[in-house]
Amino acid sequence: MIKIKWGIIGLGKIAGKFATGLMYADKTELHAVASRDLEKAKSFAGKFNCKKYYGSYLELMQDEKIDVVYIATPHAFHHELSIQCLKLGKAVLCEKPFALNASQAQEMIDTARENNTFIMEALWTAFLPHFKHVSRIVNKKEYGEIRSLKADFGFPAEYDATKRLFNKSLGGGSLLDIGIYPVFLAYSLLGKPEEILAKAKMTETGVDLNCEIVFIYSNGRKIELFSTFEEKTKTMAEIEFEKARIQINSRFHEPTSITTYVNNKHEVRDFGVENNGYTYEAEHVNRMLQEKRIESNIWTHQNTLDLIQLLDEIRNKIGLAY
Template sequence: MKKIKWGIIGLGKIANKFAEDLKSVSNAELYAVASREIEKANDFSKVHNSEMAYGSYEELMNDENVDVIYIATPHVFHHQLTLKCINHGKAVLCEKPFAMNLQEAEEMITLSRQKKVFLMEALWTRFLPHFQYVRERINSGEFGKVKSVKADFGFPAEFDKNKRLFNKSLGGGSLLDIGIYPVFLAYSILGKPENIKASAEFTETGVDSACNMKFNYADGVEADLFSTFQEKTPTTAEILLEKGKIILNSRFHEPTTITVISEGKEVIKDFGVHTTGYNFEAAHVTEMYQKGRIESDIWSHTQTTDLMTLLDSIREEIGLKY
């Protein structure tokens, strides 16, 4: 099969990690990068050896050699950039959160289906070996049913009203930036809850600096979730089952070890991942593109809209409007 030529739009920290990991994906290569500043694009291109560097996103979209575009800009630009890429016939891997709300997400997916162009949210955790393993162990039923889920993600971020994390016009706040990971984990294991309760603390810029969430399911099953920019938290996930416990060790959303506790025994499993972990989702998208798919068979459009619905519900509960 021919090598799939990737383009990257938005050249920040995540884009650098993604570009580095893309080098380990067979049948894929970084072909073009784009920034609003040509100097930044040229510097990024030199570091990661891309063939082309562009000073505008549109130039990259117009390059007929580009097969797939990875969008790594701030959240608020995902919707419009994805629509533009699809209208240019380019497959898209769009960084999480996929959009600012469900309406935007549905518009992106509708266009993807109309144009028959591949589109996927870059929920990279779903493709990591440790997470795949945890799902398999739970779905096997060997530990019985899930009784509860607990997950957190927190780090101290110095307040700066102009920085993306605290800037409302850039979709700032802990929920969309890091709270999405505990929410994703609960959804992936338990599905959509029957009821959501949430509370938050806000900064002077009107975004959440911390968010507490509780998902309630049938039979008394609960998920306690937390995100914060105020302090460093364990950033682990604990899944309590009828016959044991599975812990995704710190930091649970990226390549890590897991601890399985059952029948008085504790076993730690290491998955030997030597990359940052973005290569797993990149390899999947490359495969989907080669097969002519317009949707992932692992992280589907429906799952993306389910997740966005949950995030919208939490924002409504805490009173966060963009």
């Protein structure tokens, strides 16, 4: 098996988590990192035993030894940087949200196909053991059909109009930053809804401070989703089936346990994840590259397009345009 050499562009908090996950992945090397702040790149490289660091993104993209680039910049730069990487023959794992809208996402995927180069949205939850377990239960209808689903994600964020979370020019707002996880969960387990209802509380910068979403499916099923920067929420998911109830415990998008309630009994199952969980996603990308694929067989290009189209429709409902 060939060792896959990674590069990371954008060295914020999420990049540190991903780099930590890479340390546990088989046949994997963090070869280079890049930041517009060279000292930041040097410090990050030292922390993760990385051979090279660059003060520009283009320098990293031009490093011939790199197989795949993880893009962890603010949302607004995902589209441009992914296309640059792809045109230089670098595979891309692009942090969620994949782009700011469906048009950008389609262009990124088209570029990957034109250059016969791999690209995937970094929705790491899709590769975690607890999520795959719940997905199997749903697909096999072990407890019948889903009757309802509720999922939330919230944390208190100090308001700063210049920072990423609240800056419209950087793709700020709770929906794209954390609301994407409840939306992803509902879409992954139930597909696209027949109707979407949404309302939001907006900030002075014109992005959503919180977002309430209802997905309406056949038979009148209503799925309730919520994201907020105002308060810490349970960040759990509750799924009501015909014959049981499953609770994906806090925080549902990370490695966690599930509690199954059936026949007046409950059972807690832990999945024994020994690292921070990003390893699963990285190893999946490694495997796709070794198999010379340009698209994941788990989180496909169509999955990414479906998800961004849902986010676009929600944004339209709450009046958020980038």
